[in-house]
Amino acid sequence: MPDHLSPEGRSRVMAAIRSKNTKPELALRASLRLAGATGYRLHTKLLPGKPDLAFTRWKVAIFVDGAFWHGHEEHFRAETASEYWRSKVANTQRRDRMATTALVSAGWMVFRFWDFEVKDDIERVTNLVLDALTRAGWRDGSMAGG
Secondary structure, three states: OOOOOOHHHHHHHHHOOOOOOOHHHHHHHHHHHHOOOOOOEEOOOOOOOOOOEEEOOOOEEEEEEOOOOOOOOOOOOOOOOOHHHHHHHHHHHHHHHHHHHHHHHOOOEEEEEEHHHHHHOHHHHHHHHHHHHHHOOOOOOOOOOO
């Protein structure tokens, strides 16, 4: 199936889509702040994949992945997508795997949440992050200096 947009049209569409500070990401940050988990860094270029949130002191990296853009099987159908989209999503998935592998190899705990997971059950997602921080040595209220 060919892409129905011109290169200029595709460029306009892509430019309008946020890659950071998305609604699910902002919601997760707000939920973590309410739980006392502050001190994270945002989109740090110093880490592979530029995690959406990175608790550097505790080596916990969090990505909030868009279901379509990162190829969730229920939100992206490769068999009906154009070659452009199949290639784009495959490259994104490859980049995600490389970033996750590099972070884990460096001793980080890595969480990848789908945007719809954050929207549908932010309490569960927040608790998973809090549990990971606790396992890494965080105690509620010890986030200063993150």
